[in-house]
Amino acid sequence: MFSPRRALALILGAALLAGCDNDPNPAPLHKTRPDGSPWLARYSGLPEDPRSFDPQYMYDSVTRRVMELVYDTLLEYHPMKTDPYEVRPALLEEMPQKEVSTDGKVSYLCRLKTTARFHDDPCFPGGKGRQVRAEDVHYAFLRMLDPKVESPFLSVFADFIEGMTELQEKVKKNQETLDYSWRLPGVEVVDERTFRLHLTKPYPLAIYWLAMHCSTPVAREAVEYYDGKSHDGKVRGDFHAFSAVGTGPFRIAEYVPRQRVRLERVEGYATTTFPTDGFPPEKAEWLQQFAGKPLPLVDEINMPILRETIPVFILTRQGYLDGMAVNKDAFAAMMSGTQLAPKYRERGMTLELAVEPATFWMSFNMEDPVLGKNKKLRQALSCSYDNKTYSNIFYSGVAPTAEQILPPGTVGFDPKWKNPWGYNLEKAKQLLREAGYPDGRNATTGEQLELRFTTVASGGEDRQRAEFEQNCFEALGIKVRVEELTFARLMDKLNRSDFQLASGSGWSADYPDPENFFALFYSKNMPPNGSNHCHYNRPDFDALYEKMAIMENGPERDAIIKQMNEMLADDCPMILGFIKAYYTAVQPWAPPTHHNLMLEGGMKYLTVDPVLREQKRAEWNRKPMWPIAILVCALAGGSLYARRWNRRLNA
Amino acid sequence: MLSYIIRRLLYAVPILLGVIVITFVLFRMVQSPEAIATIKLGPKASRLAKDEFIKSEGLDRPMPEQLVKHIKRLATFNFGTSWKTGRSLSDTFLTGAGPSLLITLPGFLAGLVASVGLALYQVFVRNSLLDRSLTFFAVALMSIPAVVYIIFLQAVGALALKYFPAAGFNYEGFGTFRFIALPILIFLVLNLGYDARLYRAIFLEEIQQDYVRTALAKGVGNVRVLGTHVLKNGMISLITLTVAELPKLIMGSLLIENFFSIPGLGNVLVLAIQTSDLPVILASVYLGSLAYIFSLILTDVAYALADPRIRLS
Numbered sequence: 001m002f003s004p005r006r007a008l009a010l011i012l013g014a015a016l017l018a019g020c021d022n023d024p025n026p027a028p029l030h031k032t033r034p035d036g037s038p039w040l041a042r043y044s045g046l047p048e049d050p051r052s053f054d055p056q057y058m059y060d061s062v063t064r065r066v067m068e069l070v071y072d073t074l075l076e077y078h079p080m081k082t083d084p085y086e087v088r089p090a091l092l093e094e095m096p097q098k099e100v101s102t103d104g105k106v107s108y109l110c111r112l113k114t115t116a117r118f119h120d121d122p123c124f125p126g127g128k129g130r131q132v133r134a135e136d137v138h139y140a141f142l143r144m145l146d147p148k149v150e151s152p153f154l155s156v157f158a159d160f161i162e163g164m165t166e167l168q169e170k171v172k173k174n175q176e177t178l179d180y181s182w183r184l185p186g187v188e189v190v191d192e193r194t195f196r197l198h199l200t201k202p203y204p205l206a207i208y209w210l211a212m213h214c215s216t217p218v219a220r221e222a223v224e225y226y227d228g229k230s231h232d233g234k235v236r237g238d239f240h241a242f243s244a245v246g247t248g249p250f251r252i253a254e255y256v257p258r259q260r261v262r263l264e265r266v267e268g269y270a271t272t273t274f275p276t277d278g279f280p281p282e283k284a285e286w287l288q289q290f291a292g293k294p295l296p297l298v299d300e301i302n303m304p305i306l307r308e309t310i311p312v313f314i315l316t317r318q319g320y321l322d323g324m325a326v327n328k329d330a331f332a333a334m335m336s337g338t339q340l341a342p343k344y345r346e347r348g349m350t351l352e353l354a355v356e357p358a359t360f361w362m363s364f365n366m367e368d369p370v371l372g373k374n375k376k377l378r379q380a381l382s383c384s385y386d387n388k389t390y391s392n393i394f395y396s397g398v399a400p401t402a403e404q405i406l407p408p409g410t411v412g413f414d415p416k417w418k419n420p421w422g423y424n425l426e427k428a429k430q431l432l433r434e435a436g437y438p439d440g441r442n443a444t445t446g447e448q449l450e451l452r453f454t455t456v457a458s459g460g461e462d463r464q465r466a467e468f469e470q471n472c473f474e475a476l477g478i479k480v481r482v483e484e485l486t487f488a489r490l491m492d493k494l495n496r497s498d499f500q501l502a503s504g505s506g507w508s509a510d511y512p513d514p515e516n517f518f519a520l521f522y523s524k525n526m527p528p529n530g531s532n533h534c535h536y537n538r539p540d541f542d543a544l545y546e547k548m549a550i551m552e553n554g555p556e557r558d559a560i561i562k563q564m565n566e567m568l569a570d571d572c573p574m575i576l577g578f579i580k581a582y583y584t585a586v587q588p589w590a591p592p593t594h595h596n597l598m599l600e601g602g603m604k605y606l607t608v609d610p611v612l613r614e615q616k617r618a619e620w621n622r623k624p625m626w627p628i629a630i631l632v633c634a635l636a637g638g639s640l641y642a643r644r645w646n647r648r649l650n651a
Numbered sequence: 652m653l654s655y656i657i658r659r660l661l662y663a664v665p666i667l668l669g670v671i672v673i674t675f676v677l678f679r680m681v682q683s684p685e686a687i688a689t690i691k692l693g694p695k696a697s698r699l700a701k702d703e704f705i706k707s708e709g710l711d712r713p714m715p716e717q718l719v720k721h722i723k724r725l726a727t728f729n730f731g732t733s734w735k736t737g738r739s740l741s742d743t744f745l746t747g748a749g750p751s752l753l754i755t756l757p758g759f760l761a762g763l764v765a766s767v768g769l770a771l772y773q774v775f776v777r778n779s780l781l782d783r784s785l786t787f788f789a790v791a792l793m794s795i796p797a798v799v800y801i802i803f804l805q806a807v808g809a810l811a812l813k814y815f816p817a818a819g820f821n822y823e824g825f826g827t828f829r830f831i832a833l834p835i836l837i838f839l840v841l842n843l844g845y846d847a848r849l850y851r852a853i854f855l856e857e858i859q860q861d862y863v864r865t866a867l868a869k870g871v872g873n874v875r876v877l878g879t880h881v882l883k884n885g886m887i888s889l890i891t892l893t894v895a896e897l898p899k900l901i902m903g904s905l906l907i908e909n910f911f912s913i914p915g916l917g918n919v920l921v922l923a924i925q926t927s928d929l930p931v932i933l934a935s936v937y938l939g940s941l942a943y944i945f946s947l948i949l950t951d952v953a954y955a956l957a958d959p960r961i962r963l964s
Binding site for chain 1: 681682683685686687689690692693694696697698699700701703704735736737738743746747772775776779781802805806809810812813814815816817818819820821823829830873874909910911912914918919921922925927
């Protein structure tokens with residue numbers, strides 16, 4: 001039973017346990033930089049695995065968070081300028097120069113920086129990375145046409161880049177195979193560093209494409225070397241999967257699926273520097289110290305893959321992550337009203353509000369015989385939806401209500417604009433009467449109006465959301481039947497126009513222009529061609545859309561944007577919900593330098609104070625010994641009880 | 652015995668075929684090719700990209716043709732790639748089995764020792780206040796949902812006591828233990844209540860047997876009677892119960908791996924379910940049923956080996 005030797009072993013075991021390091025992060029790649037200064041590492045969780053490191057293929061936000069640090073784009077979003085968002089040169093020396101030919105055709109002349117280089121890699125002769133050439137840009141655009149790459153950007157680019165549609169047809173005729181000796185007329189290589197982008201029609205928004213990773217130059221040597229076959233006596237990975245040879249400030253030091261991604265700074269990187277303008281006034285003085293500095297500011301980025309929110313909260317509390325989004329699970333523990341709870345403020349943590357250029361809404365089916373033809377009914381339903389309370393319940397009041405389809409930061413966004421069909425129950429009842437359904441009943445037949453509300457149901461919270469929305473609508477006296485589906489099934493129904501009213505619609509800006517949002521109401525973008533899930537079809541809206549899409553920014557365009565907003569407001573093809581926003585809790589050693597959420601690769605601008613971090617980690621992770629004493633006492637007590645019991649049995 | 656095993660293996664073929672057909676039809680009935688393309692390519696994917704995916708995956712072919720192709724692929728263990736991660740499934744399963752087993756195997760063995768120990772202890776102090784208290788404790792353990800244990804023990808072990816990392820995994824020799832210690836403990840606790848109750852019942856039945864009375868009459872001590880005679884005779888029932896648990900060990904522990912970011916098979920399966928990653932789900936169901944069938948055969952064999960009175964024919 002319980003002997004002193006066993007007790008000692010138990011105590012030693014427990015002490016060993018208590019001595020366990022609770023830091024899950026691997027040791028940094030180095031302790032110091034080559035010049036002897038401290039090695040700076042950042043720790044930031046990823047909610048899931050990246051899907052591929054192929055810039056012409058992947059586009060989800062998690063993958064971009066890694067890839068945009070590895071591949072520089074031709075242009076990039078200015079980290080400080082978010083109202084409205086602005087792009088600046090990255091791999092390009094200066095902003096593209098617009099050229100208009102005598103026949104009205106538009107081209108953009110672009111020149112690559114001399115400092116733009118591919119990372120050192122065995123795919124290059126001698127393992128030494130080379131300068132980025134205009135030919136690499138042509139190759140990247142050509143790759144989008146390769147059926148093996150499955151580029152989701154092809155259909156977007158094909159309409160605008162000269163010769164892309166023709167080449168696409170040629171690929172189809174060539175047994176779905178692209179011959180890389182073919183030339184794409186839309187990307188003219190002028191000289192080693194210069195190229196010209198020829199458009200089929202004027203499209204000023206093409207500038208934003210150059211800030212997307214799909215147009216980033218790719219080295220042909222890398223694609224051919226990383227083909228999954230043996231090169232230099234070693235089986236190499238697949239470029240289309242997880243082998244990257246980038247041009248950005250970091251290289252991938254390690255990617256262990258379902259565990260972590262680790263990035264290491266590229267020695268000698270000199271393509272981009274910290275901006276010297278656009279600093280927000282409240283931080284300008286502090287940011288001035290970084291102005292014009294070489295990037296990145298840190299040497300290593302550790303991204304543990306953490307799918308659950310509770311470990312993220314614990315690791316942040318212990319100082320093993322440099323910050324976290326204050327999600328709903330952590331809100332009650334970390335927040336006190338709109339401020340961080342005192343105990344976190346005492347730790348030196350700060351709170352930052354991040355507003356994403358993304359809007360969420362519910363879609364009416366404009367082809368539905370009941371809702372599509374009854375504007376007043378749609379307006380009534382919109383007025384019955386309390387999106388403020390919805391945000392309070394499900395987003396702790398952080399997400400602002402959407403007053404228009406455009407999110408803040410987009411060109412033409414009017415902060416004073418108010419949704420005319422915002423929550424007002426009395427107005428909703430009045431509109432319902434005018435729609436022919438007094439108190440929710442058909443004025444002619446007396447039958448109660450019944451609507452089908454299609455929604456996503458992937459968990460308990462989705463059901464709570466659906467119940468809230470159902471209650472809002474049923475406050476009008478109508479009957480709402482909820483149809484719960486998986487997201488994929490919901491999309492299927494939206495595409496097939498098999499719904500009346502559906503939740504789950506939203507759009508995160510691909511580029512910060514209203515065209516990207518108004519496209520969702522353009523009749524030629526109805527499924528299956530696009531995402532006009534409301535099946536909204538208004539010829540004068542379409543005409544304005546076609547006009548504004550190819551206009552340069554200016555007062556005339558602003559007037560059209562306003563007019564289009566008015567049309568959408570009047571027709572009410574959707575019920576506006578909220579703008580995506582969340583708080584991030586930031587550690588005292590890792591103050592953020594910017595809040596630009598168009599920039600997934602923004603970590604190159606971030607800094608860290610490693611001394612303060614070590615000090616705080618040690619302070620926050622002292623292990624108590626009393627539980628071990630209790631455990632030992634409990635086991636000893638149980639053993640003594642058994643001994644006494646044994647004596648009684650033998651007595 | 653050999654003919655018995657061969658017959659059982661042959662019986663497994665229609666069972667496996669049934670599992671494959673049912674899961675395939677069920678999942679394909681609820682997901683149209685269009686919905687599958689949306690899962691794979693995302694909601695913003697263009698019509699063209701979706702069409703190309705549907706064509707390349709053969710989702711536009713008649714259902715029986717797709718089913719035959721699917722059966723052929725599973726039979727040859729060619730699972731294809733995940734729609735979500737783009738990684739080869741064979742590679743995913745192989746790399747995931749290690750971390751899963753690192754948790755489930757020690758958790759299972761430690762759990763077995765703990766529950767057998769607790770059951771024997773309860774039998775030893777049977778009918779005492781302590782025995783009743785422990786029974787109450789075991790019933791309480793059985794009644795609490797697994798996710799509550801995980802969150803509670805993660806909060807205690809990682810957040811309050813700071814003895815273990817809250818999440819993460821890394822192969823670093825003995826250092827790996829710090830990542831798996833808390834998940835193992837939780838795995839142990841999850842099954843402790845149920846197993847201890849069950850084993851207590853088995854040992855109580857044994858302790859009323861004549862041979863126990865004989866041993867006691869001959870002057871053998873209570874501890875020795877329990878530790879050798881009762882335990883050995885109770886082992887036959889234990890084998891039956893424990894071998895049937897083996898497939899669960901291989902497939903990992905879904906919730907624990909997910910909460911602790913352990914890159915095991917459970918983690919793979921949870922992500923696949925959350926994202927409707929059909930190839931992973933279908934391959935996991937297939938491998939799971941395969942493991943279950945083999946473990947049942949193994950149970951019969953182990954039973955026959957442990958008890959000479961049993962003949963397999």
